[in-house]
Amino acid sequence: MLQDALAGAGYPERVLVACSGGPDSLALAAVAAYFARRGHVDGHPISVGAVVVDHQLQPGSADVAAAAAVALRELGLSPVQVSTVTVASTGMGPEAAARDARHAALEAAADDAGAAAILLGHTLDDQAEQVLLGLARGSGTRSLAGMRPARGRLLRPFLGLRRADTLAICEAEGLDPWHDPSNADPAFARSRTRVEVLPLLEEKLGPGVAESLARTAAILQLDADYLEDVANDTFLELREQSGGTISLPEEALRGLAPAVRFRVIAKAAATVGGQQPSYQRLLAAEALLRRQGSAGPVELPGGVSVYRLSLAQLLAEGQPGPGGVPREAARCGKLVFRPQKPPKI
Numbered sequence: 001m002l003q004d005a006l007a008g009a010g011y012p013e014r015v016l017v018a019c020s021g022g023p024d025s026l027a028l029a030a031v032a033a034y035f036a037r038r039g040h041v042d043g044h045p046i047s048v049g050a051v052v053v054d055h056q057l058q059p060g061s062a063d064v065a066a067a068a069a070v071a072l073r074e075l076g077l078s079p080v081q082v083s084t085v086t087v088a089s090t091g092m093g094p095e096a097a098a099r100d101a102r103h104a105a106l107e108a109a110a111d112d113a114g115a116a117a118i119l120l121g122h123t124l125d126d127q128a129e130q131v132l133l134g135l136a137r138g139s140g141t142r143s144l145a146g147m148r149p150a151r152g153r154l155l156r157p158f159l160g161l162r163r164a165d166t167l168a169i170c171e172a173e174g175l176d177p178w179h180d181p182s183n184a185d186p187a188f189a190r191s192r193t194r195v196e197v198l199p200l201l202e203e204k205l206g207p208g209v210a211e212s213l214a215r216t217a218a219i220l221q222l223d224a225d226y227l228e229d230v231a232n233d234t235f236l237e238l239r240e241q242s243g244g245t246i247s248l249p250e251e252a253l254r255g256l257a258p259a260v261r262f263r264v265i266a267k268a269a270a271t272v273g274g275q276q277p278s279y280q281r282l283l284a285a286e287a288l289l290r291r292q293g294s295a296g297p298v299e300l301p302g303g304v305s306v307y308r309l310s311l312a313q314l315l316a317e318g319q320p321g322p323g324g325v326p327r328e329a330a331r332c333g334k335l336v337f338r339p340q341k342p343p344k345i
Contacts, residue, residue, distance in 0.1 A: 002031050002119070005157035011044035012116035018079065018106050023177035024308050026123035028158055029167035033075040050077045051109040051118075053102045054084045057182075062324060071175060081109055081300065095190065103154075112155055122147055122156045124165040128213035129193045136189070140279065141224045146217030148270030159214070166271055189260055231263035239282050240267065246271050247314045248303060251332035262286065265306075274302035289337060293317050303340040309333055 006012065019025040019033050029050060029248065035041050036048035050072040054065040065082050072080045083105040087098045102225075106118050127146045134143040149156050158166065170177050185191050201209045240247045244270045253261055262282050269277055277285070277300045284298045288308040296307025310333045 001033070002028070002067070002157040002158060004057055005119075005149065005155045006035075006041050006044075006046070006117070009117050009155055011041055013045055013047065014113060014115045014119040015046065015048050015119055015152065015155075016106070016110055016113055016115040017048060017050040017119045018102075018121070019052055019068055019071070019072055020121075020180070021052065021064055021071065021178040022121070022180055023170050024123055024126075024158065024166045026068070026071065026175050026177045027166035027173075028119055028121040029072055029075055029077060030169060030173045030175060036076055036256070049113050049115065050080045051106060052080070052082045053105045054082060055087055055098050055101065055301060056084060057087060057098065068178065079113065081112075095188065107142055107153070116153060119136050120152050120154055121158055121166070122159050123158050123163050123166060123211055124214045125198070127159055127217055128198060128210035129190055129218050130192050131213040133195060138279070141227065142218055144217065145220040145224045146214070148221065148251065149211050151193050162210070190302075200313040227259055228261060231260050231267060233263045234260055235271075239271070240334075241271075244272055246337040247309075247334040248337075249332050250335055253335060254289055265335070267334075269300045269302070269304045269306065272304055272337050273339050274300050274304035274337075277301055284334070294333075300337075304337055305340055306334055306335060306337050 006015070008113070015032070017025065017029045019029050032048045035046055040046055052065045052068045052070075052072070054061050056062075058064075059254070065084075069080045069082050085101040085105050087101045109115075110118050130146040131144055134146070138145070147156060148154075149160065150157055167177075182188060183191055185193055186195070198210060235248075238248050238252050240249075248264065248268055253264065256264065265282060265285050266277055269275075281300050285300065285306045288295050288306065289300060291308055292310075294308055294313045296311045297305035298307070299305055313333075
């Protein structure tokens with residue numbers, strides 16, 4: 001699996017393993033160490049280092065990180081770096097905040113090491129949990145598509161491997177992994193999904209539920225990629241930009257398939273500095289297209305206002321175009337996206 005992942009990434013010469021000291025990432029480090037000792041993958045040279053991120057969220061986290069670093073060095077990985085981060089409150093929950101801090105630390109470590117790839121130890125079980133959590137939140141295609149095997153420098157070669165397999169690898173290699181107590185803490189939705197929900201589904205529906213959920217994610221990744229490409233091309237074709245404001249012609253928006261229309265609206269919001277809107281906020285913005293006359297604004301996450309300017313309003317404004325040249329007469333109304341506050345310089 002790791003060999004295939006590295007081949008798909010173009011055989012990076014320098015890689016880092018992101019390791020918490022848990023069984024999944026420690027097993028991945030052990031497999032990566034095999035290729036490091038050989039010095040090549042399919043004849044392509046490779047060297048493997050590692051980074052341990054200490055989130056400082058639990059008592060004794062520094063000792064856990066130090067022990068993981070020792071284990072990684074004993075496997076022969078070099079260099080091994082411990083990166084201590086402070087998890088800031090982002091309003092998106094502790095798990096999301098920790099993930100953001102961890103990814104920032106991993107990218108910085110990869111920059112320092114000149115690594116073209118960062119290996120993450122997520123397994124098929126993690127993917128199944130991700131899909132279930134997306135279903136529980138009522139998320140769309142992108143969320144239900146789960147984690148990608150490759151995204152930028154991040155590679156997840158173990159997404160086809162069960163968690164029990166990583167435990168077996170650790171046992172075979174004589175490794176003593178750390179078991180994060182938060183993984184069994186019912187205060188976290190992911191932990192409840194792992195300890196209670198998935199085992200119950202396997203008990204009631206029979207074995208293979210996790211594999212089916214992971215397979216669903218793989219199928220939806222193809223669908224999400226296609227819709228994303230169509231929406232991006234459509235947005236670039238329709239958008240009109242003036243300074244920090246984006247406008248989209250309502251007639252063209254109405255003619256789009258809903259799956260594309262909602263994505264185009266979300267892209268317009270992101271272009272002016274917004275965050276991914278919830279489905280309810282997207283519905284509110286899209287509903288402006290059915291209003292009579294000028295309407296809005298609808299507030300979207302990230303400080304973005306979207307409102308509708310009717311054809312009558314646009315004709316009444318009669319604003320000149322660049323260089324004082326009169327604009328072509330408007331043919332329909334527009335959906336306008338504008339940041340509520342000017343960007344900080």
